[in-house]
Amino acid sequence: MLNPGKDHRALAGLSFGVFVLLSLVVAVLPATTMQESNSPLPGSSPLLEAAQRGLKVYVREGCVACHTQQVRNIEMDNVWGSRPSIPADYYYAKARMDVWRQSPSILGSERTGPDLTSIGERNPSETWHYMHLYNPRIVVPESIMPSYTWLFEVKEEAEEEDVVLNLPPSLKPAHGVVVAGNDARDLVAYLLSLKQVDLPTVERDFISSRKKRKEETQTTPLAGNSTLPDGASLFQANCAVCHQPDGRGLPGAFPPLAGSPIVTDENADTIIRIILEGYDARPEYATMQPFGDLLTDEEIAAIVNFERSHWGNNAPPVTPDDVKKLRVPANVP
Ligand code: HEC
Numbered sequence: 001m002l003n004p005g006k007d008h009r010a011l012a013g014l015s016f017g018v019f020v021l022l023s024l025v026v027a028v029l030p031a032t033t034m035q036e037s038n039s040p041l042p043g044s045s046p047l048l049e050a051a052q053r054g055l056k057v058y059v060r061e062g063c064v065a066c067h068t069q070q071v072r073n074i075e076m077d078n079v080w081g082s083r084p085s086i087p088a089d090y091y092y093a094k095a096r097m098d099v100w101r102q103s104p105s106i107l108g109s110e111r112t113g114p115d116l117t118s119i120g121e122r123n124p125s126e127t128w129h130y131m132h133l134y135n136p137r138i139v140v141p142e143s144i145m146p147s148y149t150w151l152f153e154v155k156e157e158a159e160e161e162d163v164v165l166n167l168p169p170s171l172k173p174a175h176g177v178v179v180a181g182n183d184a185r186d187l188v189a190y191l192l193s194l195k196q197v198d199l200p201t202v203e204r205d206f207i208s209s210r211k212k213r214k215e216e217t218q219t220t221p222l223a224g225n226s227t228l229p230d231g232a233s234l235f236q237a238n239c240a241v242c243h244q245p246d247g248r249g250l251p252g253a254f255p256p257l258a259g260s261p262i263v264t265d266e267n268a269d270t271i272i273r274i275i276l277e278g279y280d281a282r283p284e285y286a287t288m289q290p291f292g293d294l295l296t297d298e299e300i301a302a303i304v305n306f307e308r309s310h311w312g313n314n315a316p317p318v319t320p321d322d323v324k325k326l327r328v329p330a331n332v333p
């Protein structure tokens with residue numbers, strides 16, 4: 001019988017077992033899940049090499065102590081981005097630091113300085129960023145951000161490809177010029193790469209084109225004896241940019257419709273409401289815009305029926321009347 005109280009081998013073995021088990025549960029499994037539940041947004045691109053090195057400088061210099069890179073879904077955060085951040089935004093931040101280290105999350109938790117989610121858009125001036133890093137007081141007199149002078153070097157004479165700082169007289173070195181070091185260049189490349197990627201939206205000018213398309217769909221012969229427009233092409237035109245043509249969605253941004261309990265629910269009220277009014281229920285996904293003003297009852301019914309009968313989904317069809325009764329009546333006194 002094992003007796004860890006007396007047998008040192010059993011004791012060491014048991015502790016090691018618990019250690020391995022805990023590592024799996026606390027570190028390995030969550031990391032793997034995160035890795036799989038995330039994919040790049042359409043329109044996003046991987047960090048270029050310089051920006052990737054800059055990310056390491058950002059981590060090394062501890063910028064995360066004062067800066068966040070996350071737009072929360074609350075009003076005061078609206079200034080930092082055009083939408084709340086979603087997991088897919090961080091897809092490319094997963095580049096490894098080296099063989100042993102995953103790059104840490106740089107979402108941050110302190111906002112002593114502004115959020116940097118879209119600093120590359122808000123302030124795309126390289127010169128500003130160099131000056132600001134060398135001494136923030138040059139460009140923002142009241143700034144309390146530390147100077148990062150060690151990212152720069154003083155040279156007797158600038159070489160051709162050097163980035164020379166045009167400093168005010170009081171900060172100029174006695175001899176020579178201040179030029180940006182490699183780390184400063186990489187860091188600025190990283191800062192300028194920070195931009196929020198726009199989510200796909202369904203074109204607004206689609207409203208005007210709708211009438212035309214409606215006439216077209218009405219002249220094409222409809223499948224079977226259905227009187228509804230073609231749900232498949234309406235889905236393609238309105239929903240597939242986000243939910244993808246195969247209905248599988250995009251992990252970390254848009255949920256799958258294939259196998260979705262909402263789509264396949266016997267009662268179609270929720271899916272119809274989501275299409276009419278939009279949807280923003282979970283932080284792990286972006287926001288869905290409302291389609292109530294863009295689509296007619298017939299079109300929505302056609303899309304719902306398409307989604308409920310494809311990709312392995314199998315739920316009873318709805319009628320335009322089902323949609324009509326869920327529309328919030330306009331101008332209720
Ligand atoms: C002690 C806290 C602190 C640290 C550490 C810090 N900052 Fe800042 N940062 C601030 C404050 C406060 C501001 C606002 C005033 C200003 O613009 O200088 C700011 C502003 C900025 C801005 C301008 C943001 C905007 O919206 O205009 C950038 C870019 C920036 N910091 C980058 C960095 C980088 C890169 C690092 C690491 C090398 C860093 N900061 C480290 C406090 C800090």
Ligand code: HEC
Nearest residue numbers: 200238239242255260262271279280281282285286287288
């Ligand atoms: C701009 C991107 C976008 C477009 C376009 C879009 N959706 Fe969505 N949809 C979303 C997001 C994001 C969610 C999840 C929101 C949340 O849970 O916070 C969602 C959720 C849903 C859900 C709930 C699924 C579930 O299981 O949670 C349904 C059903 C749905 N959408 C149907 C549609 C239909 C039908 C269309 C076309 C008329 C459409 N969507 C167009 C982004 C979009």
